[in-house]
Amino acid sequence: MKRIEGPQQLNYIENNTIQSFFSFDISPYIEVFEFDKGEFIIQEGAEPEYLFYMVEGKAKLYVTHKNGKVSLINFLTPPIFMGEIELLNEEKYSKSIQTSSKSICIGIAIEKCKEKLLADAHFLKYLCIFLSNKSTVHSAKYTKHQAYPLENKLAEFILLSSHHNIYKEKHTEISDYFGVSYRHLLHTFAQLADAGIIEKIKMGYKIKSKEKLQALADEIK
Template sequence: MNLLKGLEKEYYIEKYTIQSLFSFDISPFVQVFQFEKGNFIIQEGSAPEYLFYMVEGKAKLYVSHKNGKVSLINFLTPPIFMGEIELLNEEKYSKSIQTSSKCICLGIAIEKCKEKLLADAHFLKYLCIFLSNKSTAHSTKYTKHQAYPLENKLAEFILLSSHEDIYREKHTEISEYFGVSYRHLLHTFAQLSEAGMIEKIKMSYKILDREKLQALADEIK
């Protein structure tokens, strides 16, 4: 994790117009963080010090179970807030958020301006809309998982989770995410490979035909 300062900080604050989400001057409370791939933005069980606003990159949301198992909940793509539930005190301790590519996040120091944040009607209105859209997206994802074959869902997932056309997710994790058997997942990967959309390279897959994958993914929409 790197903390960006000076002109770099100003650049990202201006580029992603975070000030438009608030009715008070937010810039004194904002820091810009650069997370490398594999870094944790938020550790599970911790109380976040920052309300993060991811503006570049991709990340994964995880939860741990009492039996020691760890489950992938969702992929996170910008622009998205992270730690907003903790800010509202509905949930004291957070789930894990780990980067799957280099990420840029604008971090708002919660303790320095929590009262201002919770009294800002403009920000709270935006947050309500954001949380509503987030809830709708989760419901839609669940419906998609029930209504479409794995081939379509996997095509969409590969496009979402790949970095520079390389897909490297764990089969065990993804089979659980989709609620299918490991064998079914491997069979579907083989189908996409035979169709010339992807190619297996050691422990990963390379995207060969993005348009065909996108066409499969678009059938879900």
């Protein structure tokens, strides 16, 4: 993680109109961070120092169960707040957020303006709408996913999680994410490869036809 400063910092802040979420001047409490691929934005069990707002990149949300098993919950894409539940509930973060590509986040130093944040009706209204929309999207996505075969869901997932047309997520993690057997997942990858949509390579899979992959994914929408 590194801080972005100077004109580049101002560009990220101005281009993402983050000030519009608040009724007070948020600029004194803002920093801009760049995370390399694989870095943790928030460590599991740690209390976030910042309310993060992702403006570029991708990240994965994980949870560790009591038996030690780690599960992928969701992929996070901008624009999105991270750490908002902890701000409202005053609880330590129970899940980890790890980048899957280089990511840029605007960070709001919580301890420096927590009282202002929690007293800002304009911000809290925005946060309520944000959380409501996120919940609605997750519910709709879950319902739709129950109605479609793995081929469509996997196509959507490959598009979301690939980087520069290369997909290299762990099969064990993804079979658990979809609630299917490892064998079923491999069979579906083989189907997509046989159709010329993806190609097996040493590091994972290469997308050969983004259009066909998108067509499969669009059936879910």
